[in-house]
Every structure is written in C-alpha cells, then in structure tokens.
Amino acid sequence: MTGAPTIxxxxxxxxxxxxxxxxxxxxxxxxxxRAIASLRNWPEWVVxxxxxxxxxxxxxxxxxxxxxxxxxRPSLILSTPFLAALDEKLSxxxxxxxxxxxxxxxxxLDRSYAETLRLGAMIGRQREAEAFLSRADATFGRLRDRMxxxxxxxxxxxxxxxxxxxxxxxxxxxxxGAMRRIGLENAxxxxxxxxxxxxIGLEQLAELDEEAxxxxxxxxxxxxxxxxxxxxxxxxxxxxxRRQRISVVPGVLMFGMAQEALRFSTLMVDVLExxx
Numbered sequence: 001m002t003g004a005p006t007i008x009x010x011x012x013x014x015x016x017x018x019x020x021x022x023x024x025x026x027x028x029x030x031x032x033x034r035a036i037a038s039l040r041n042w043p044e045w046v047v048x049x050x051x052x053x054x055x056x057x058x059x060x061x062x063x064x065x066x067x068x069x070x071x072x073r074p075s076l077i078l079s080t081p082f083l084a085a086l087d088e089k090l091s092x093x094x095x096x097x098x099x100x101x102x103x104x105x106x107x108x109l110d111r112s113y114a115e116t117l118r119l120g121a122m123i124g125r126q127r128e129a130e131a132f133l134s135r136a137d138a139t140f141g142r143l144r145d146r147m148x149x150x151x152x153x154x155x156x157x158x159x160x161x162x163x164x165x166x167x168x169x170x171x172x173x174x175x176x177g178a179m180r181r182i183g184l185e186n187a188x189x190x191x192x193x194x195x196x197x198x199x200i201g202l203e204q205l206a207e208l209d210e211e212a213x214x215x216x217x218x219x220x221x222x223x224x225x226x227x228x229x230x231x232x233x234x235x236x237x238x239x240x241x242r243r244q245r246i247s248v249v250p251g252v253l254m255f256g257m258a259q260e261a262l263r264f265s266t267l268m269v270d271v272l273e274x275x276x
Contacts (some may be wrong), residue, residue, distance in 0.1 A: 015123065016069065017078040018061055018086075020046050022099055024118050026078075027051075028259045029128040034072055039063045044219055047251045047262060061086070066110040069093055076123070096121065102173075103258060104194050109177030110232040112257035136258050143182045143269050152272045153211040153245070154187035155179070159197075159254070160225045161218065163232075166205075167197040175254060184268055187212035195255065202229075205238055213245040215271060217252055247271040 016035045017023035023036045027049050036042070039057035041049070056072060059065040062081055074094040079087065081098055090096050099115045101108050114245040119128025157175055158166040169175040170188045173196010175189055179186050187208045192198045205214070220226065226248075240246055249267045253260040 002258045007122075014073065014075040014095070015078065016058065016072065016074040016076070018064075018083055019078060019080050019099070019253065021101060021112070021260065022078040022080075022119065022251070022252055023051070024049065024259045025112075025119060025257050026123075028132050029116075029120055029123070029125045031123060031125060031128075032076060033078075035069070037064065041228075045251055046253045046256070046260070049259070055157070064090075066093070067196060078119070102195055102255060106194070106198060107172045107177050108174045108194070109184060109258065109261050112174070112261070116258055128193055129238040133258065136262055137260055140265065143265050146269050146273070147183045148200065150272055150276050152184065152276070153213045154185040154209045155213050155268065155272070156205070156208050156240075157215045157216055157217060157268075158205075160221050161199065162222070163225055163228055166200055166202060168200050169197045169254065170193075170197055171198075173254070174261050175252075175264055178265045181261070182269065183264075184264050184272075197254070200275050203234060205240075208240070210239045213247065213272070213275060214240045215268065216246065216248045217254070218248060218250050220248070245275065247275065 014034045015031070017026065017033045018037045020042065023033050024046060026033050032052050033055060035056035035058045035157060037058055038153050039051065056068065058069050070093050071129025077090050077094050077096045079096050079098050081100055084098065087096050088265065099119065101111045101115055116133060117129050130154045157169040160166050168188050169192065170186045172194050173192060174194050176186060176192065190198055235241055247272060252264040252267065
C-alpha cells in the first residue's frame with residue numbers, strides 16, 4: 001500500500017523488512033528491524049553491516065512464516081513492487097509499504113537516495129536519513145578524489161554463474177551508478193537491465209578494452225571456478241588474465257541501496273590502488 005502515514009516512531013523496534021536493501025538502510029539510520037526475510041543468507045550476500053543479534057528470520061519471500069510474522073505484531077512491513085503478490089495477505093497482519101529502487105527509466109542509486117528519505121520520514125528518522133545521505137555524498141567525493149590520483153584502467157565487474165557464464169554489471173544498476181559517482185570507467189559498454197546486469201558467455205569478455213581490469217564479486221559460484229578456468233585456453237588468452245589484472249572482492253549486495261553502493265565503491269578504489 002502506498003501513501004501510508006508515519007506509523008512507526010523513532011526507536012520503534014517492530015518493523016519487518018522483506019528486502020535486504022531496506023533492512024540495511026534501516027541500520028544506517030540507527031534503527032534495527034524486528035525481523036527480516038532470509039536472515040540466514042545475510043552474511044553471504046550483504047556481508048556488511050552485520051545484522052544485530054535478536055533479529056528474527058521469517059523465512060524466504062517465497063515461503064514467509066506467517067505464524068511467526070503474526071506473533072511479532074509488526075507495526076510496518078517494508079516490501080518492494082516485486083513482492084506485490086504478497087501484499088493482500090501481509091496487509092492483514094500489518095500495513096505494507098512498497099519501496100521502488102529497481103525499475104525502468106531510472107538510476108538505482110538515485111532512487112535509493114529518494115527512498116531512503118521516504119523511509120526516514122515514515123519511521124520518524126528523517127534527520128538521520130538526511131545526515132546519512134550527506135555522509136554518503138562526502139564519502140563518494142573522497143573516493144572520487146582518490147580515483148583522480150590513479151591512472152586507473154577501465155573496470156569490468158562480474159559474478160560467475162557457472163564456468164561458462166557470468167553476470168556483468170553496468171547500466172542503471174547500483175554498481176554502474178556507484179562507478180559513475182566516483183569517476184570509474186566501466187569497461188563493459190554493452191546493455192544492462194534496470195537491475196544493472198547482463199548475462200553473458202565468458203567469451204564475450206574478449207570484447208573488453210585491452211587494458212581492462214576484471215573485478216569478480218564474491219561469492220564465487222562454483223567456489224573453484226577460477227581454478228577450473230585456469231585450464232581453459234579461452235580464459236587464459238584474455239588480456240586481463242595474461243596481464244594478471246583480476247581481483248576478487250567480498251560480497252556486496254548488488255540489488256541494495258546507498259549503503260551497498262558505498263561499500264562497493266570503497267572496495268573498487270582499494271583494489272585499484274593496490275593494483276597501481
């Protein structure tokens with residue numbers, strides 16, 4: 001339901017989030033969710049910030065434990081348009097508010113700023129939201145200054161799907177927006193969905209700039225994919241492999257919000273400074 005009034009107060013610990021990005025944003029505003037979906041996978045896909053102890057796991061969005069959710073008596077459930085099919089059922093338990101970060105005709109990072117302010121106003125943490133975004137802007141600025149001091153090559157960012165396919169990031173997604181914000185050239189010039197990625201065969205990495213640096217975002221799927229690829233003539237012929245311009249970074253939620261964009265940007269600059 002859209003247009004809900006301010007129904008959660010600052011310090012209210014009874015907000016449930018079905019979305020990792022919204023839960024992370026709550027933490028950035030100094031508010032801990034009462035429960036989230038898929039809590040057990042948080043350390044793998046979000047990594048930082050750590051979710052405080054005491055937060056309840058209500059199951060996956062495909063199979064929410066309605067009995068547990070009802071017992072928590074939430075004051076507000078945070079959702080997204082992609083979970084709209086759950087709204088009718090969940091709204092019988094508590095007001096549901098949908099937040100849109102990933103959609104056509106827009107930049108995910110810009111939308112995450114707008115939705116952070118909306119969330120802050122809704123949960124009584126408007127000043128905290130404004131302060132967080134002000135700090136985010138300052139951090140992006142410092143990272144951009146660090147980038148200026150490097151003669152950094154274009155960077156391609158991927159997740160492996162298997163030994164033959166990968167997601168490569170760019171376009172209006174969070175990683176692409178973060179790269180633009182810090183002045184980092186994206187080596188991938190192809191299309192990307194509003195989720196910010198395109199699925200490619202690894203042979204398409206041959207289209208990248210000869211000077212490109214490849215950054216692989218964990219988790220590695222399968223875990224030994226790079227070892228297996230070291231035996232592939234195609235892989236070992238790629239310029240970034242021959243020049244040893246490959247870095248692996250810890251997991252960063254690719255479908256997150258401003259906090260994840262900051263973490264991603266910091267990791268990118270750190271990697272390029274190490275490689276310089």
